[in-house]
Every structure is written in structure tokens, then in C-alpha cells.
Amino acid sequence: MILVKTETGQQVFKDRSIRLTPRQRSAFILFDGRRSIGDILTACEGMTAQDVDQMIELGLLGPAGQAVASAAAASQPAAVAAPVLLEADALDLASRAAAARELEPASSPAGRSLQQRYKDAYPVATQLTGGLGLRGFRLNLAVEGTSSYEELLALAPKIRASVGPEKAAMLDRALGI
Incomplete structure (x- = not known):
């Protein structure tokens, strides 16, 4: 499966409103829509599928190739919550x-x-x-x-x-x- 950064993910990466481990931050950069999850897990030592699942659940990553509207709709709750994460x-x-x-x-x-x-x-x-x-x-x-x-x-x-x-x-x- 190939994943890409969501708008929410890019915003969270910039403002650090959700804490990511250093490994998750490194892997997040590699999710460009060209590499598979397996390739990224191989490239990032110590990264696990659970780390990727967590970033998907937080709305930071989404499947590549989906319509922009459906990706935005899927990440909407996280997009609303992330900037005001107190x-x-x-x-x-x-x-x-x-x-x-x-x-x-x-x-x-x-x-x-x-x-x-x-x-x-x-x-x-x-x-x-x-x-x-x-x-x-x-x-x-x-x-x-x-x-x-x-x-x-x-x-x-x-x-x-x-x-x-x-x-x-x-x-x-x-x-x-």
C-alpha cells in the first residue's frame, strides 16, 4: 500500500501539535506517494507497522490515489482537533x-x-x-x-x-x- 501525507499531517508536522517520535518524523517525510509502506519500514530502522497505523489513525497519512474530497472528509475530525490540541x-x-x-x-x-x-x-x-x-x-x-x-x-x-x-x-x- 502507498500512503501520502494529508493536509492535517503536513500542518501537524510543521507546528508539532501532536508529538511524534523521532523515527515517526523521519518516516513521515518519506511518505511521498511513490514508496510502499514496506519500503519505508525497511528504510527506517526501528519503525513498525503499528507506528504507521498510529499515524493513519491520527489522520496524518492517507491512501494515495483517493479523491481529494474523500481524503479531506476522512481527515476532517483530526484536522479540526490538531490545531487546538492543548x-x-x-x-x-x-x-x-x-x-x-x-x-x-x-x-x-x-x-x-x-x-x-x-x-x-x-x-x-x-x-x-x-x-x-x-x-x-x-x-x-x-x-x-x-x-x-x-x-x-x-x-x-x-x-x-x-x-x-x-x-x-x-x-x-x-x-x-
């Missing part, structure tokens, strides 16, 4: 994603690999630290600089101290602690 909306999005993962079979912390835990926890951690504003800028940079579960786990106590135990509970679930 901290509360971002946290709500993350909590809905976490709740959906909890409903899946074999989603127990013991059943997930460390890489999967990292993939689950990274967006939650960036949303939490990004919501701190300037006082959490360095912590947000530290989170964005992580590349493994262990590094993110080491930052979890600092995140918990900054955002409070209620918001940090979502991160703890994603990390499996």
Missing part, C-alpha cells in the same frame, strides 16, 4: 491510547518487550513533560533524547516529581512499573 487534549489522547492498550489481550507488563514498553511510554512522557512549559524544558529535552526503555525508566522519578503522582500513573502503566 495540554488537556494531549493528556486525554494519551490516556485513551493507554486505555485501548489495556483492553488488548496480552497487554500485561510481563507480556510486553522492553522495546514495546518504551514505544508505549515515550509519547506519554513527552506529553507530560511538554505540558510543563519552560520549567520542564530541560526534562522534556532529556526525554526526547532517550532511545531505550532503561534511559526512560531512569527519568521516570524526575517526571513523577514534576507532574505529580496522578499524571505519572499513566507513565508508570506504560513503563510497566
